[in-house]
Amino acid sequence: MKTFVMKSIGRVGFAEKPVPKPGPFDAIVKTTNALICTSDSHTVHGAIGPRENLTLGHEAVGVVHEVGAEVRGFRPGDRVVVGAITPDWGDPASQAGHSSQSGQALGGWKFANIKDGVFAEYFHVNDADANLAHIPATVADEAAVYCADMLSTGLMAAENAAIPMGGTVAIFALGPVGLMATAGAKLCGAGLIIGIDNVPRRLELARKYGADVTIDFSRQDPVAEVVQLAEGVGVDSAIEALGGDITFQNAVKVTKPGGTISNAGYHGGGEFVHIPRLDWGVGMAEKTIRTGLCPGGRLRMERLLRLVERGRVDPTLLTTHRFRFDEMAEAFEMMDEKRDGIIKPLILFG
Ligand code: ZN
Numbered sequence: 001m002k003t004f005v006m007k008s009i010g011r012v013g014f015a016e017k018p019v020p021k022p023g024p025f026d027a028i029v030k031t032t033n034a035l036i037c038t039s040d041s042h043t044v045h046g047a048i049g050p051r052e053n054l055t056l057g058h059e060a061v062g063v064v065h066e067v068g069a070e071v072r073g074f075r076p077g078d079r080v081v082v083g084a085i086t087p088d089w090g091d092p093a094s095q096a097g098h099s100s101q102s103g104q105a106l107g108g109w110k111f112a113n114i115k116d117g118v119f120a121e122y123f124h125v126n127d128a129d130a131n132l133a134h135i136p137a138t139v140a141d142e143a144a145v146y147c148a149d150m151l152s153t154g155l156m157a158a159e160n161a162a163i164p165m166g167g168t169v170a171i172f173a174l175g176p177v178g179l180m181a182t183a184g185a186k187l188c189g190a191g192l193i194i195g196i197d198n199v200p201r202r203l204e205l206a207r208k209y210g211a212d213v214t215i216d217f218s219r220q221d222p223v224a225e226v227v228q229l230a231e232g233v234g235v236d237s238a239i240e241a242l243g244g245d246i247t248f249q250n251a252v253k254v255t256k257p258g259g260t261i262s263n264a265g266y267h268g269g270g271e272f273v274h275i276p277r278l279d280w281g282v283g284m285a286e287k288t289i290r291t292g293l294c295p296g297g298r299l300r301m302e303r304l305l306r307l308v309e310r311g312r313v314d315p316t317l318l319t320t321h322r323f324r325f326d327e328m329a330e331a332f333e334m335m336d337e338k339r340d341g342i343i344k345p346l347i348l349f350g
Pocket residue numbers: 036037038039058059084149150
């Protein structure tokens with residue numbers, strides 16, 4: 001089968017590999033739609049260290065091709081979404097409610113990390129009964145595929161932000177995760193949603209997804225502006241959806257005492273992430289910092305699919321570009337360089 005791989009740090013391309021076989025509890029899925037993620041670019045640039053011929057990708061939907069003898073809930077031909085994070089559900093971390101950290105920190109992240117990913121004609125899913133979900137007939141593949149990561153991570157950011165009903169929230173960076181966090185904040189009942197970015201297309205989308213006010217940080221000081229909008233005391237909740245030291249510091253600065261900072265960003269650079277000491281109340285302002293990695297699992301996917309099915313959120317507005325699988329190299333380069341206002345490129349398999 002055809003796969004799209006990281007050949008080595010900084011190099012990508014197509015490679016032929018055998019179609020994987022399932023273990024007793026596993027499934028093999030034939031890919032129909034996939035999305036390229038910014039973290040695929042991070043991986044190719046060395047974020048998780050060197051890899052050789054590792055199949056990229058972790059956001060996909062498809063049709064079940066083959067299942068192991070012990071799989072109960074899925075049969076060949078079923079349309080399925082699989083979470084980007086495919087935890088080991090028997091692990092103590094999963095039992096404690098932290099399935100994304102199963103095995104070790106971030107251990108639920110297997111695709112294009114510790115095993116081949118989903119940019120392939122077929123891919124392998126461990127623990128199929130727990131990690132796959134049926135796609136309702138009324139939900140298109142190109143919408144369902146957002147449940148794998150963008151909806152799950154973005155909504156997690158809003159859930160972790162503990163936004164009080166009617167409360168105020170600031171969202172730093174409006175890439176696909178920040179935009180889904182915006183939709184999530186609205187679903188959580190936020191009374192004032194402030195989105196911060198500098199790309200006009202993203203600011204406009206944020207308003208569509210529920211932002212009441214958007215701030216272009218290249219024109220205005222986002223900290224002063226957010227604090228002023230939040231009655232001079234700061235917001236109840238701030239979401240960091242970039243993974244930048246400055247945006248993280250700004251999130252701490254604009255959050256009022258007793259509030260919550262929810263980090264969804266991937267902090268890939270530098271040795272430290274800094275907490276501004278005085279804005280943190282010298283460690284005593286009762287500000288909570290919560291972190292999380294995209295939640296996976298069947299129950300999570302089913303809930304997200306319900307939101308899509310009922311029209312509570314339309315993630316397909318994020319699709320700015322479409323490519324066929326054989327145009328993957330071009331799509332990847334475009335995403336890598338964030339050309340042409342790209343937000344999410346959808347990859348269609350034959
Ligand atoms: Zn992703």
